[in-house]
Amino acid sequence: MTRRSIWLLLLILALTLGVTGSASAKRIDREFHETFEVSRGAKLELIHGDGDVTIEKWDKDVIEVSVRYHAEIKGKGFSTEPDFEVDFEHSGGTLRVRGRETGRKGKIGIFFNREFEYVYEIQAPDYVVLDTNGDDGDVEISGWRADIECKLDDGDLVLADVRSDTTKISAEDGDVEIDGFAGQLDITLDDGDIDISNCESSRLEIRAEDGDVVLDRCQGDFEIEVDDGLVRLTRAIVSKLDVRVADGDVDLDLTSAMDLDLYVSADDGDVSVRLGSEISAEFSVETDDGDIDVSSDDWILSKKDHRVTGKVGDGQGQIRIRTNDGDVTLR
Secondary structure (H helix, E strand, O other), X not given: OOHHHHHHHHHHHHHHHHHHOOEEEEEEEEEEEEEEEOOOOOEEEEEEEOOEEEEEEOOOOEEEEEEEEEEEEEEEOOOOOOEEEEEEEEEOOEEEXXXXXXXXXXXXXXXXXXXXXXXXXXXXXXXXXXXXXXXXXXXXXXXXXXXXEEEEOOOOEEEEEEEEEEEEEEEEEOOEEEEEEEXXXXXXXXEOOEEEEXXXXXXXXXXXXXXXXXXXXXXXEEEEEEEEOOEEEEEEEEEEEEEEEEEOOEEXXXXXXXXXXXXXXXXXXXXXEEEXXXXXXXXXXXXXXXXXXXXXXXXXXXXXXXXXXXXXXXOOEEEEEEEOOOOEEEO
16 A cells, blocks of 8 residues: 555544544643853754744843743544643753654644644843744844844744844745844845845845835845845945846935945836935946936936936946836936
């Protein structure tokens, strides 16, 4: 008998038991609380599954971890005995924390979750390096000064007042919100929005599939690539800015720049760029099937077919804009 046939028989048996068996309910309430002394160079590795996480700084050289788990599960037929545990391992300057749902193997059944709560609350000194890995839980980190790496499947991430050499974020379905950041930032997101404000980054890289990217009052060098979504920068101070969008609009409000190097590529979307009065650059705007609107009495222009070139101020920087099926406005 093939493995597929075995699983089919087990499923039929489970459904039969679900119809004929009596319903049972299980309530799970678990609380865990541990503290660990640490020093500079320490690292926290957290696997939090579907649990929500809050990490806050404090002045003690101690990591304090509190976990609350509550679930009410109703099922029919034979079943595993669901439960929840947290594993702690502290060695070599690294604290590993893993929450896991447990149960006896070898039995089958049908479960219906009635209520579910799963929360981590962590306090630690802000010099601890963070490495978090979760599934459907949200993560909130505030006041951090060490490197951060967050991996999420289907959860939101909120960062506030973070200053780290390197922060790396990788997520599938969820939003990323950052307010107050300094350092290098790398974000890879599949399906969700990215909202960043008050950011100063020597290097910011964003790769996103379906979702909008909005940056407000940000400064630094940015590389942004989006498949299907809007890219908007407001009150930005940039040096190098590379924006590539397949299906979406680009809206850039550049307050000032030093030796501006701007490149924008859009496949199916409009591009609008507003330049501060002190910005100086040579520019080239080209589109296959769209209109070009370059508005300034002081700019030197040359127009030919679907291409406009010219110079803003002394022409110290460079601006290159290329679209296929979109209009371009440069002001």
